[in-house]
Amino acid sequence: MTPGAPLVEMRGIVKAFGAVEALRGADLTLGVAEVLGLVGDNAAGKSTLMKILTGVHRPDAGEIVFEGRAVAFHSPRDSRALGIEMIYQNLALAPNLDVVGNVFLGRERTKRVLPRVMEWLDERRMDAETRKILDRLKIRMDSVRAPVARLSGGQQQAVAIARAVSFNARVVVMDEPTASLAVKEVGKVLALVSELRAKQVSVILISHRLQDVFTVADRVMVLRGGRGALDTRIGDTTMDEVVKYIVGADTGGLSHLASGR
Amino acid sequence: MTWSRVGLPAVIVLMALTFSVLNPNFYSALNLRNVARQSAILSLTACGQTMVVLSGGFDLSVGMVIGLISVAASLVMVETGLWTGMLAGVLMGVGIGASNGVMVAKMHLPPFIATLAMLSAARGVALILSGGLPITDLPRDFRWLGAGQVLTLPLPAVIAAIVFVGCHLLMKKTRFGRYVYAIGGNEEAATYAGVPVARYKISVWALHGLLVGVAAVVLTSRAVSGHATLGEGAELESIAATVIGGTALGRGRGSIANTLLGVVAMGILTNGLNLVNVSTYYQMVAMGVIIAGAVYVDQWRHRGD
Numbered sequence: 347m348t349p350g351a352p353l354v355e356m357r358g359i360v361k362a363f364g365a366v367e368a369l370r371g372a373d374l375t376l377g378v379a380e381v382l383g384l385v386g387d388n389a390a391g392k393s394t395l396m397k398i399l400t401g402v403h404r405p406d407a408g409e410i411v412f413e414g415r416a417v418a419f420h421s422p423r424d425s426r427a428l429g430i431e432m433i434y435q436n437l438a439l440a441p442n443l444d445v446v447g448n449v450f451l452g453r454e455r456t457k458r459v460l461p462r463v464m465e466w467l468d469e470r471r472m473d474a475e476t477r478k479i480l481d482r483l484k485i486r487m488d489s490v491r492a493p494v495a496r497l498s499g500g501q502q503q504a505v506a507i508a509r510a511v512s513f514n515a516r517v518v519v520m521d522e523p524t525a526s527l528a529v530k531e532v533g534k535v536l537a538l539v540s541e542l543r544a545k546q547v548s549v550i551l552i553s554h555r556l557q558d559v560f561t562v563a564d565r566v567m568v569l570r571g572g573r574g575a576l577d578t579r580i581g582d583t584t585m586d587e588v589v590k591y592i593v594g595a596d597t598g599g600l601s602h603l604a605s606g607r
Numbered sequence: 608m609t610w611s612r613v614g615l616p617a618v619i620v621l622m623a624l625t626f627s628v629l630n631p632n633f634y635s636a637l638n639l640r641n642v643a644r645q646s647a648i649l650s651l652t653a654c655g656q657t658m659v660v661l662s663g664g665f666d667l668s669v670g671m672v673i674g675l676i677s678v679a680a681s682l683v684m685v686e687t688g689l690w691t692g693m694l695a696g697v698l699m700g701v702g703i704g705a706s707n708g709v710m711v712a713k714m715h716l717p718p719f720i721a722t723l724a725m726l727s728a729a730r731g732v733a734l735i736l737s738g739g740l741p742i743t744d745l746p747r748d749f750r751w752l753g754a755g756q757v758l759t760l761p762l763p764a765v766i767a768a769i770v771f772v773g774c775h776l777l778m779k780k781t782r783f784g785r786y787v788y789a790i791g792g793n794e795e796a797a798t799y800a801g802v803p804v805a806r807y808k809i810s811v812w813a814l815h816g817l818l819v820g821v822a823a824v825v826l827t828s829r830a831v832s833g834h835a836t837l838g839e840g841a842e843l844e845s846i847a848a849t850v851i852g853g854t855a856l857g858r859g860r861g862s863i864a865n866t867l868l869g870v871v872a873m874g875i876l877t878n879g880l881n882l883v884n885v886s887t888y889y890q891m892v893a894m895g896v897i898i899a900g901a902v903y904v905d906q907w908r909h910r911g912d
């Protein structure tokens with residue numbers, strides 16, 4: 347990887363669900379330790395593009411390059427192996443499992459009972475690690491053994507955030523991570539984003555709250571109708587301009603130039 | 608979970624007291640051994656059913672599949688011998704369970720349709736193979752499986768106990784169990800977390816099929832012949848034991864331990880009703896009411912979850 351080369355590049359991503367063309371040739375680049383704000387109207391294709399990056403969906407066309415190498419993800423397991431984590435818009439928690447079970451879902455710690463034959467879950471270790479993770483993120487939780495169905499919306503969001511940022515992630519995708527948080531908690535999430543960047547982690551932040559994006563992001567990208575409409579450094583634009591690109595008014599040929607890059 | 612911790616144990620004690628007052632024979636060692644022997648088959652099918660239910664499915668084909676395996680294993684046994692017959696029965700169980708699993712996990716059929724289809728197919732094949740007649744002349748030694756004892760305990764009950772402990776540890780202590788719960792609770796979340804959902808679903812159905820296979824072989828041994836109708840009602844009984852124990856249909860909530868209580872409650876109820884001469888027909892009616900009631904009460908307790 348040459349210095350300065352992007353960590354993630356998605357090129358010409360196309361994805362249709364039946365008759366719905368969710369993505370029509372979307373491009374995305376993400377640098378190391380860069381925070382990218384990804385914005386756009388409802389149904390613009392933001393979540394779909396990110397689910398392609400994590401291997402939930404497979405693109406109909408287009409390619410993904412990670413650290414200069416073309417990659418194909420068949421399942422979220424593959425993207426996780428490269429350190430790509432995502433906080434999904436609907437959180438994707440198992441309501442019947444406790445906090446520990448959700449934080450470690452898909453990467454349980456085990457201990458050998460009979461070598462090579464039987465491994466048991468190492469509950470004590472996962473319990474302790476979960477507490478440590480929550481402490482570090484300053485998330486307060488009465489019990490890490492409560493089923494997440496019993497937690498408040500904000501607490502559930504905290505669990506989803508905790509499990510995405512705590513396992514040596516290199517890229518963290520946050521799809522509306524502040525949707526059900528109180529103002530004070532929103533500030534914590536934004537601080538966390540800056541903290542991740544300081545640790546050389548790249549972040550893609552999807553949010554309908556433009557002020558959040560303008561607070562923490564280095565770059566902002568607008569998706570409209572499944573295609574990039576704007577991709578620029580935060581310092582080179584304004585909220586008003588971004589809003590214009592989101593709704594698509596008065597940008598005519600310009601949007602074409604921008605997405606063509 | 609107060610039902611499985613307090614309510615159900617209380618109901619079990621109450622039933623035991625009532626039946627022992629109504630009929631002093633209830634507490635005889637002979638009768639209790641009978642309860643254990645009769646509950647053994649249900650234990651096997653209910654353990655399998657519970658794991659399938661925890662993964663978000665349920666199996667209506669248990670009874671007919673037991674009949675099919677009973678017939679097929681008996682035929683193999685008559686032709687080739689005791690051990691190959693038993694092995695064939697168990698392996699058939701695994702194969703049928705895995706087929707149900709593939710229909711649910713790969714073809715995305717609702718479990719209701721998949722297992723109803725399996726039920727029909729199994730009944731057909733069982734009747735084709737047997738011509739509707741029992742298969743007799745099974746090896747003498749085969750009887751031991753259903754009638755034998757280990758340290759005065761009925762062998763089927765010992766098998767059931769081992770299965771209960773094994774399934775409990777599997778569901779509570781291993782990654783496999785964790786994933787079954789996760790899939791039942793939120794399949795999408797499990798997928799996003801990198802769990803190979805289809806593979807685990809097929810595995811849990813295959814494991815359930817294995818237990819159904821064992822149940823069929825033991826039941827055949829007790830009947831001393833292979834019958835297409837041997838497992839009649841087993842699907843409902845196993846679902847009943849599961850939901851009475853407090854495992855919820857389609858929500859990944861419950862446990863093998865709950866189902867042990869459900870099996871005990873069903874065993875005492877059936878045995879007690881027999882002792883006080885309530886006919887099987889009335890018992891069938893009672894079973895229907897109990898299943899509907901148990902699910903209703905569960906939904907009512909968890910409304911808004």
Ligand SMILES: Nc1ncnc2c1ncn2[C@@H]1O[C@H](COP(=O)(O)OP(=O)(O)OP(=O)(O)O)[C@@H](O)[C@H]1O
Pocket residue numbers: 363366367368386387388389390391392393394395435
């Ligand atoms: N699994 C799916 N099956 C069918 N259609 C889908 C699926 N996922 C997304 N879509 C469709 O693709 C389009 C883009 O959806 P997507 O969720 O990516 O939008 P979004 O930009 O994240 O919107 P929002 O801001 O509302 O979250 C929508 O029309 C949506 O209905």
Ligand SMILES: [Mg+2]
Pocket residue numbers: 392393394435521
């Ligand atoms: Mg979205």
